[in-house]
Amino acid sequence: MNKIIKKTQLSSDVFQLRVAAPLIAEERKPGQFVILQLDNEFGERIPLTIADADQKAGSITLIFQVVGKTTRRLAALKEGENIVSILGPLGQPTHIEKVGTVVCVGGGIGVAPLHPIAQGMKQAGNRVIIIMGARTKDLIILEKEMRVIADELILCTDDGSAGRKCLVTEPLKELCQREPKPNLAVAIGPPIMMKFCAATTRPFAVPTVVSLNTIMVDGTGMCGGCRVTVGDKTRFVCVDGPEFDGHLVDFDNMMQRLSAYKDLEKDAHHKCRMEMEIKKLKATTP
Amino acid sequence: MSHPTPEELNAKAHAALAQLEPRITQLKPKDRLAIPVQEMPAQDPHVRRHNIQEVAVGYTAEQARAEALRCLQCKNAPCIAGCPVRINIPAFIQAIVDGDYQKSVDIIKEASLLPAVCGRVCPQEEQCQKPCTVGKALKDCNQSVSIGRLERFVSDWEREQGKIKIPTVKLETGKKVAIIGCGPAGITVAADVRREGHAVTIFEAFHRPGGVMLYGIPEFRLPKVIVQQEVATLEKMGVKIQTNFAVGRTRKLLDLIKKDGYDAIFVGVGAGLPKFMNIPGENLVGVFSANEYLTRANLMRAYDFERADTPIFRSNKVAVLGGGNVAMDATRMAIRLGAQEVHLVYRRTEVEMPARIEEVAHAKEEGAIFHLLQNAKRIIGDDKGRVTGMECLRYELGEPDASGRRRPVEVKGSEFIMDVDTVIVAIGNDSNPLIRQTTPGLEHNKWGNIITDDAQKTSLDAVYAGGDIVLGAATVILAMGQGRTAAAAINKLLAEKMTQPAGR
Ligand SMILES: Cc1cc2nc3c(=O)[nH]c(=O)nc-3n(C[C@H](O)[C@H](O)[C@H](O)COP(=O)(O)OP(=O)(O)OC[C@H]3O[C@@H](n4cnc5c(N)ncnc54)[C@H](O)[C@@H]3O)c2cc1C
Ligand code: SF4
Ligand code: FES
Numbered sequence: 001m002n003k004i005i006k007k008t009q010l011s012s013d014v015f016q017l018r019v020a021a022p023l024i025a026e027e028r029k030p031g032q033f034v035i036l037q038l039d040n041e042f043g044e045r046i047p048l049t050i051a052d053a054d055q056k057a058g059s060i061t062l063i064f065q066v067v068g069k070t071t072r073r074l075a076a077l078k079e080g081e082n083i084v085s086i087l088g089p090l091g092q093p094t095h096i097e098k099v100g101t102v103v104c105v106g107g108g109i110g111v112a113p114l115h116p117i118a119q120g121m122k123q124a125g126n127r128v129i130i131i132m133g134a135r136t137k138d139l140i141i142l143e144k145e146m147r148v149i150a151d152e153l154i155l156c157t158d159d160g161s162a163g164r165k166c167l168v169t170e171p172l173k174e175l176c177q178r179e180p181k182p183n184l185a186v187a188i189g190p191p192i193m194m195k196f197c198a199a200t201t202r203p204f205a206v207p208t209v210v211s212l213n214t215i216m217v218d219g220t221g222m223c224g225g226c227r228v229t230v231g232d233k234t235r236f237v238c239v240d241g242p243e244f245d246g247h248l249v250d251f252d253n254m255m256q257r258l259s260a261y262k263d264l265e266k267d268a269h270h271k272c273r274m275e276m277e278i279k280k281l282k283a284t285t286p
Numbered sequence: 287m288s289h290p291t292p293e294e295l296n297a298k299a300h301a302a303l304a305q306l307e308p309r310i311t312q313l314k315p316k317d318r319l320a321i322p323v324q325e326m327p328a329q330d331p332h333v334r335r336h337n338i339q340e341v342a343v344g345y346t347a348e349q350a351r352a353e354a355l356r357c358l359q360c361k362n363a364p365c366i367a368g369c370p371v372r373i374n375i376p377a378f379i380q381a382i383v384d385g386d387y388q389k390s391v392d393i394i395k396e397a398s399l400l401p402a403v404c405g406r407v408c409p410q411e412e413q414c415q416k417p418c419t420v421g422k423a424l425k426d427c428n429q430s431v432s433i434g435r436l437e438r439f440v441s442d443w444e445r446e447q448g449k450i451k452i453p454t455v456k457l458e459t460g461k462k463v464a465i466i467g468c469g470p471a472g473i474t475v476a477a478d479v480r481r482e483g484h485a486v487t488i489f490e491a492f493h494r495p496g497g498v499m500l501y502g503i504p505e506f507r508l509p510k511v512i513v514q515q516e517v518a519t520l521e522k523m524g525v526k527i528q529t530n531f532a533v534g535r536t537r538k539l540l541d542l543i544k545k546d547g548y549d550a551i552f553v554g555v556g557a558g559l560p561k562f563m564n565i566p567g568e569n570l571v572g573v574f575s576a577n578e579y580l581t582r583a584n585l586m587r588a589y590d591f592e593r594a595d596t597p598i599f600r601s602n603k604v605a606v607l608g609g610g611n612v613a614m615d616a617t618r619m620a621i622r623l624g625a626q627e628v629h630l631v632y633r634r635t636e637v638e639m640p641a642r643i644e645e646v647a648h649a650k651e652e653g654a655i656f657h658l659l660q661n662a663k664r665i666i667g668d669d670k671g672r673v674t675g676m677e678c679l680r681y682e683l684g685e686p687d688a689s690g691r692r693r694p695v696e697v698k699g700s701e702f703i704m705d706v707d708t709v710i711v712a713i714g715n716d717s718n719p720l721i722r723q724t725t726p727g728l729e730h731n732k733w734g735n736i737i738t739d740d741a742q743k744t745s746l747d748a749v750y751a752g753g754d755i756v757l758g759a760a761t762v763i764l765a766m767g768q769g770r771t772a773a774a775a776i777n778k779l780l781a782e783k784m785t786q787p788a789g790r
Contacts, residue, residue: 043595044594044597045596088532222559229569252671
């Protein structure tokens with residue numbers, strides 16, 4: 001049982017929860033994640049990155065976007081209520097060292113897991129350039145927090161409602177063309193964004209780390225459901241990752257695997273909507 | 287052949303007993319050998335293909351009595367030597383004949399902690415029933431006394447009576463023991479150590495305790511209420527169970543001693559690292575490890591399409607690779623989840639299959655299609671990365687290998703395509719590296735299994751290990767056996783610590 005201490009809505013469908021989890025707060029390092037569950041009988045287990053932690057308060061911060069049944073239920077929980085199961089911290093921590101200049105690229109909700117990494121990179125003495133992208137202005141999260149860390153921050157939106165009107169790959173390419181070019185890129189966001197970030201840095205041979213968020217069940221290496229192809233090897237994201245060399249990840253295979261249950265989810269979503277409609281009807285008809 | 291109903295089987299037992307009862311005190315071995323083996327009543331295969339309930343429904347009292355009367359009460363009792371935990375088999379069987387079921391259960395529990403589980407899932411044909419004198423006399427191991435079914439009968443009786451005894455716990459000693467993993471090994475150690483009055487906490491990574499008994503072995507073979515009952519008994523004894531706690535991640539193993547003050551640790555984390563074939567196409571959508579498939583279906587309850595949030599792949603034609611219990615369980619689960627065809631693909635012949643005979647028979651009855659001496663070479667997908675077929679190769683048996691089994695060799699040019707949309711890989715488990723990678727100094731062999739001495743002690747002080755993490759993927763009873771040995775060693779260690787003068 002983990003109590004929700006504070007709940008904040010960051011954008012229309014993005015929420016931030018501060019949750020009591022003293023042991024996880026004590027052990028966690030940037031880059032690690034938890035698996036949570038809202039109902040031990042029939043609930044599903046979903047991975048969420050730990051965005052931040054407060055050892056003294058014994059709490060961790062989770063940031064998530066409402067995309068399916070579990071995240072919708074999670075968003076409906078109130079302060080003081082409990083999350084039944086949280087397992088963590090899982091995965092390998094980010095390898096943080098002083099390399100020189102690090103470009104951190106965050107797309108949409110990916111800015112949340114990127115935040116502790118950017119922080120760590122800065123603390124290690126790196127020059128940190130942050131590129132943040134979102135579809136539109138309202139979906140930008142953690143801008144203030146990121147500005148505190150960044151030596152340089154580039155904001156982009158698809159519709160130009162804030163910052164530059166472009167995809168994150170555009171400034172990323174410009175940075176790679178600069179002399180000296182960055183020593184490392186870290187890209188976290190939707191798979192398609194990470195794929196194109198890796199494609200952008202590849203010709204410049206800028207090492208690029210990506211953080212993968214695959215389907216998971218146990219999160220301890222027991223099931224292999226989270227596996228991805230990296231180079232010509234199969235790796236388990238939950239124990240070997242979540243971070244991998246972006247130039248070696250087979251993103252197409254990963255995206256296909258992510259969509260394994262899409263049809264079923266649509267069914268469930270549809271059913272859920274129907275039920276809500278029916279409830280509404282029932283409530284309005286005397 | 288129509289499927290015999292439980293009523294018909296009971297009638298047979300009734301008839302056999304009617305003949306015997308008048309001269310029950312003077313039965314000769316010849317008479318006992320003449321009693322037919324009592325068949326296990328089971329759900330009709332056509333019905334059970336569509337439900338998740340237990341297949342074998344258990345002996346009736348008359349069947350149990352008839353079967354128990356088949357035992358010759360051998361002086362040398364070769365069956366006991368075949369039992370990994372040395373249950374006093376003739377004694378518990380005699381108690382059934384005497385109608386004293388409670389005594390029967392008590393005798394079993396002197397040696398075994400999980401009889402309702404073992405009576406269901408032990409490979410008896412390889413253990414106690416293999417050397418049984420009755421089987422030998424009738425020249426057929428399948429004709430041995432059905433020891434496992436009798437074990438199940440009395441332990442089910444106890445549970446149904448609601449009479450499960452909570453073992454007495456001695457006065458608190460002030461010592462504490464951490465147990466990692468709540469499978470059969472961990473559960474056994476917890477009970478034996480707690481009895482001596484030591485405080486016990488089990489740390490389990492999953493959200494529910496039970497280990498493979500919960501997430502691997504399906505409901506239709508081992509109802510989860512049985513596992514829950516065993517766990518409830520532990521909790522009544524005062525054992526604490528901390529779920530959602532992955533040792534190595536949530537806390538390092540040795541921090542349990544250093545930071546949290548545990549006096550001893552038992553590691554029973556199971557095997558838990560699925561092996562894949564390393565063939566092309568294995569990461570396509572629609573290829574699963576048996577662990578993933580079964581965990582979704584069992585632990586996450588995905589078989590309950592209506593209520594479970596966890597999805598499971600909807601398949602029409604499934605191929606399962608492997609020949610062990612895990613492969614049979616995956617096969618039978620896929621059938622229940624609605625697949626039209628389930629093909630079991632195994633490299634050797636049925637004789638070499640490591641699965642229990644009963645499981646193989648059940649899978650066939652339920653309509654699994656066996657492809658022996660064949661193996662997958664490559665999995666084929668469409669432009670969306672979804673499985674559309676599997677290329678296979680045929681094999682023939684060559685010379686015996688180191689294990690004495692004839693080695694399958696591929697038949698050149700025998701490739702053919704099997705039309706499937708799902709492939710489940712069930713070729714075994716290696717040991718999960720989580721603990722060993724995060725615990726310096728914990729010695730392991732080249733397969734990653736933790737090395738222990740005869741008392742199950744590892745290379746680290748006060749750290750013991752047992753079950754699949756030591757044995758490699760093995761069995762419930764062997765895990766339990768090692769658990770008992772480890773518990774005895776831990777109890778001894780703590781007793782010694784307590785007699786040492788304070789301050790040392
Ligand atoms: C599908 C299937 C069918 C089987 N059928 C049979 C059968 O018919 N008969 C038979 O005798 N045997 C069978 N087996 C084998 C049998 O289940 C195992 O040998 C037995 O369960 C091993 O017990 P264990 O206690 O060592 O480990 P497990 O039962 O594997 O339990 C280990 C527990 O430790 C937990 N854990 C792992 N890592 C950590 C960690 N770092 N921190 C905390 N907890 C952790 C796991 O979540 C798990 O709950 C089968 C196995 C499978 C997979
Ligand atoms: S060997 Fe068979 S017949 Fe003999 S005591 Fe054991 S169970 Fe009975
Ligand atoms: S989630 Fe099961 S192995 Fe990674």
